[in-house]
Amino acid sequence: MNSLGFDTAPEDTRIVVAMSGGVDSSVTAALLKDQGYDVVGITLQLYDHGVAVQKKGACCAGQDIHDARRVAEAIGIPHYVLDYENRFQDSVMEEFADSYLRGETPVPCVRCNQTVKFRDLLETSQDLGAVALATGHYIRRDDVNGSARLYRGRNAVKDQSYFLFATTQDQADYLRFPLGDLTKEETRALAEKYNLEVAAKPESQDICFVPNGNYAQVIERMRPGAGVAGDIVDLQGQVLGRHTGIINYTVGQRRGLGVATGSPLYVTRIDPDQNRVVVGPAEALLVSKLTLRDMNWIGDTPLNTDGTEVLVKVRSTQTPMNAIVYGAQKGWAEVHLKNPEGGVSPGQACVMYEKDRLLGGGWIAGTEAPITIAADTALQA
Missing domain, CATH: 3.40.50.620 (HUPs)
Known part of the structure; x- marks a missing residue:
């Protein structure tokens, strides 16, 4: 051989x-x-x-x-x-x-x-x-x-x-x-x-x-008019300023927002339907549950609804985190993070491992905040 x-x-x-x-x-x-x-x-x-x-x-x-x-x-x-x-x-x-x-x-x-x-x-x-x-x-x-x-x-x-x-x-x-x-x-x-x-x-x-590195320029060239200005709002929907087009912003971004409230603000969500950029404090970035689409799995046994313990990465450079992945139908899966993670955006990849072995992963379609964070946000509203 x-x-x-x-x-x-x-x-x-x-x-x-x-x-x-x-x-x-x-x-x-x-x-x-x-x-x-x-x-x-x-x-x-x-x-x-x-x-x-x-x-x-x-x-x-x-x-x-x-x-x-x-x-x-x-x-x-x-x-x-x-x-x-x-x-x-x-x-x-x-x-x-x-x-x-x-x-x-x-x-x-x-x-x-x-x-x-x-x-x-x-x-x-x-x-x-x-x-x-x-x-x-x-x-x-x-x-x-x-x-x-x-x-x-x-x-x-x-x-x-x-x-x-x-x-x-x-x-x-x-x-x-x-x-x-x-x-x-x-x-x-x-x-x-x-x-x-x-x-x-x-x-x-x-x-x-x-x-x-100017991806917004490329998008504007491919999709003329993509950089439409809109509102920057806080978690309660109050207008804080104006943005230059949602294509110029990513979840977790802090610099270049052009708004000031006396405390650091981060992009927590991008709302394309209303052309808004939502900002909030660092704790509003934390998520504990991810919904994945187009799931690819190359583990030895199929994913199931009982859950499989894995290590996951939502960014290429980060240290793998403990999580449980639950299989769903037609390429969907749900990941529960042991510890909440910040700056996770739809469109990113969630990649799974067993120690050093690559098991696959999927594209992040949605995220959910930890219950305590969600409750605090609700109280603020």
Whole structure:
């Protein structure tokens, strides 16, 4: 059995590598080529570089396609650039804009993995005769009784399992993640070992199609008139000021509200129906119950209404929290947090773990405050 778990010699094992032009995917391709695999590199052109302004550090931009091509040439593998602009527009960018208009906080990188990469590119890899699609994600994978299990990356700082919660069991069986046990420093050392031009290339920090982090500008371009001004109100509905469009605000935001009451105020809710931004004290941000839609579960036993103890993350960088998840019908679930959490917004992902093992997750459709907080708010009203 070879290093990727197949009963064939590496040279007889075709692997497609998703090459973004960054150091992680470049090292993935070079590492597998060095191990003797039949490697094919594919880079996706995901958006119109004239519409989404090209900038240094943004993934999938023109320079990144050039970098991926140069790496493929250097390590001696075939390389293809596939035009997935329409798919990316329909599956990721349109949903991103609509989500903000619904008052949500979307996570487009998850959508991209869920649709364009692990659905469309995976099918293309199979069409090319590849037995696996490899990526540069920092997540670990292991086979147990012929079925893949996914785990948080060995290096907690670089762990990317949060962004892969929507990976189905069939996809996990087909995918490979050679960097899951490495640190970023170890990856860069390998890039230098293989003399890759991208060894010192900076990491992309922003959403690839959002220039300079200004997502509101992108939404305005996609949905003209989206930035309609409206009222900023307190928990009782009293008008405190005006906002410049709900797309400019997120739950938990404190800075830039333009209102002052003598005590710190935070965005607690966005009301798209009435075009209002609701603000309140920090304690009004706390929630203890989450309703999830489009639930993906890859645990060993199905979810049920009796509840399953899990660890959850509602942000990629946070420490997992204790919770109980209750299964519901048609992809819905309910999560009860052991300790209330603040700044949780509809549209975010709630990702679940058993220790380091990734169990899946869902999209937050609604939240509920702890009973004590809800009662206090009612008394204030």
